[in-house]
Amino acid sequence: MAASSTPDSFLQKPTEELLFLVQNPELYHPSLVAEAGRELRRRGASLPPPPTPEATAAPESAYPESVPETSAGARWWPAGVLAAAVLGLGWWGLHTPTKPATPPASVAAKKAEPIVLEAVKTERLPDFxxxxxxxxxxxxxxxxxxxxxxxxxxxxxxxxxxxxxxxxxxxxxxxxxxxxxxxxxxxxxxxxxxxxxxxxxxxxxxxxxxxxxxxxxxxxxxxxxxxxxxxxxxxxxxxxxxxxxxxxxxxxxxxxxxxxxxxxxxxxxxxxxxxxxxxxxx
Structure with missing residues (x-):
């Protein structure tokens, strides 16, 4: 940022410019962001709320410490059924003609709409x-x-x-x-x-x-x-x-x-x- 961080410099800056500084801390040096925040608090302006920490992931469900032993047949027959089902689905997929997915008409119409940018005319207060x-x-x-x-x-x-x-x-x-x-x-x-x-x-x-x-x-x-x-x-x-x-x-x-x-x-x-x-x- 070109302007200095002296009190006189921040005193002459509009409140909206100081808010932009505080709302975009990744673009400026931390000392400038801190000085802008102090100036906004001095003016009584409301500061933007700090970013909320991401919700922590739910803990994994606890597994039982012991699993009862089963017989060899009971242990392997579900795997056999699953393998047979996978082979059957693969054969069906190879012999069934695929059709390109057609997006819904509302989605296609929405994508076709041009993007309209609305400009708001503002004038910065000169420093004189x-x-x-x-x-x-x-x-x-x-x-x-x-x-x-x-x-x-x-x-x-x-x-x-x-x-x-x-x-x-x-x-x-x-x-x-x-x-x-x-x-x-x-x-x-x-x-x-x-x-x-x-x-x-x-x-x-x-x-x-x-x-x-x-x-x-x-x-x-x-x-x-x-x-x-x-x-x-x-x-x-x-x-x-x-x-x-x-x-x-x-x-x-x-x-x-x-x-x-x-x-x-x-x-x-x-x-x-x-x-x-x-x-x-x-």
């Missing part, structure tokens, strides 16, 4: 690694020179930015699928994986990483955006399971707000201040 790397580099360039001079704080900030963009890109991708109706059976699992990425960012955000004021301000924007994304993804999953329309005007507004926060981080968009007062006085 290349796109995320470019976005992180862009955020680094946008930092003031004084902030970049603090290399320790800059490193921590960029690691948080990577977590944000991995989650944001995946959430935007799933929102696009919800808008176009291009969701498949793997959609709920992909939502769960993206929610895990959001949680990955939120847990790290809870700690004081001793960043600069500019970095903290931008991390707050990231947190606001992922809070909106988390709410929408949970709504999408619930509506998918209830077979309802995924995107409505309210969720579209949430999506646009999250996009606006992402653009503001990149310096491409500045949010307008909310309107205040009576509309007739403006």
């Amino acid at each position: 690694e290349a796109k995320t790397a470019a976005q992180v580099a862009e955020l680094r360039r946008l930092l003031p020179a004084a902030d970049r001079a603090d290399t320790t704080a800059t490193g921590r900030y960029l690691r948080m930015a990577r977590r944000y963009w991995l989650a944001e890109n995946a959430a935007a991708h799933l929102t696009s699928q919800a808008r176009t109706g291009a969701v498949t059976a793997v959609f709920p699992g992909q939502v769960d994986l993206t929610l895990e990425r959001i949680t990955w960012f939120m847990r790290a955000k809870a700690y004081n990483q001793h960043l600069t004021a500019t970095m903290e301000e931008r991390l707050n924007l990231m947190q606001q955006g992922l809070t909106l994304r988390r709410s929408s993804l949970q709504v999408f999953k619930s509506r998918y399971e209830a077979q309802m329309q995924l995107l409505d005007p309210q969720e579209e507004k949430v999506n646009q707000e999250a996009i606006g926060l992402a653009e503001e981080l990149r310096g491409h968009y500045q949010r307008k201040q909310p309107l205040r007062g009576n509309i007739t006085e403006l």
Whole structure:
């Protein structure tokens, strides 16, 4: 298997891919199968039952320890009868014309039916690694020179930015699928994986990483955006399971707000201040 077995690698894999790994242990290294099983248990997914051992063969019937002795005639006459019967069947088989066995009509018709392969269209959730790397580099360039001079704080900030963009890109991708109706059976699992990425960012955000004021301000924007994304993804999953329309005007507004926060981080968009007062006085 090409992917590494690091926790981050398995965190980014869809649940169905991890299930395939566990269900086919003979195709992969045991350490990868074990790591996939641990990740599935962490997600609360049900693991496939282990193969049941083959039923042991029934013990041979016990023979009596002793057989009563019989006379020589009584011992050999059954063998003679059996030999005569075998010779008679052999003579009958040689003088009786054989006919080719004809399979039943239902069996012949079944064999003649063509094999139909049913294909199910699925789409794997992209990893967005290349796109995320470019976005992180862009955020680094946008930092003031004084902030970049603090290399320790800059490193921590960029690691948080990577977590944000991995989650944001995946959430935007799933929102696009919800808008176009291009969701498949793997959609709920992909939502769960993206929610895990959001949680990955939120847990790290809870700690004081001793960043600069500019970095903290931008991390707050990231947190606001992922809070909106988390709410929408949970709504999408619930509506998918209830077979309802995924995107409505309210969720579209949430999506646009999250996009606006992402653009503001990149310096491409500045949010307008909310309107205040009576509309007739403006």
